[in-house]
Amino acid sequence: MTYELYSQIALSEDIPEHGLKRGDVARVVERIPPESSDPTSYVLEVFNALGESMNVIIVNANQIEPLQNDEYFTVRHRELA
Numbered sequence: 127m128t129y130e131l132y133s134q135i136a137l138s139e140d141i142p143e144h145g146l147k148r149g150d151v152a153r154v155v156e157r158i159p160p161e162s163s164d165p166t167s168y169v170l171e172v173f174n175a176l177g178e179s180m181n182v183i184i185v186n187a188n189q190i191e192p193l194q195n196d197e198y199f200t201v202r203h204r205e206l207a
Contacts (some may be wrong), residue, residue: 127192129154129168135190136197144183145205146172151193158184175201 129135137150156169165186172181 127187128166129157129187129190129192131155131157134193135168135170136193137185137189138191139189141183141185141189144172144181146181146183147202149200151199152183152190155182174204180204 131154133154134151135154137146137148137152140147150172152170152172154168155171158167158169160166165188167184167186168190170183170185170190171179172183174180
């Protein structure tokens with residue numbers, strides 16, 4: 127699946143090196159085309175509950191998934207490493 131720029135997505139797995147959990151929501155800010163057999167990567171911007179930018183990360187396409195209309199947003203405290 128290809129994600130449009132500025133679309134919101136959910137993480138499909140934990141990304142512990144950034145303190146992120148499966149289900150956290152982020153915004154796609156750049157698509158990185160694959161080289162050879164590598165998967166497409168995406169640059170994501172992660173925001174806090176107030177809409178303030180918290181982090182910018184790069185993930186593979188298989189680490190994200192589209193938001194669904196039967197899902198709820200939730201809030202959790204940031205886990206500092």
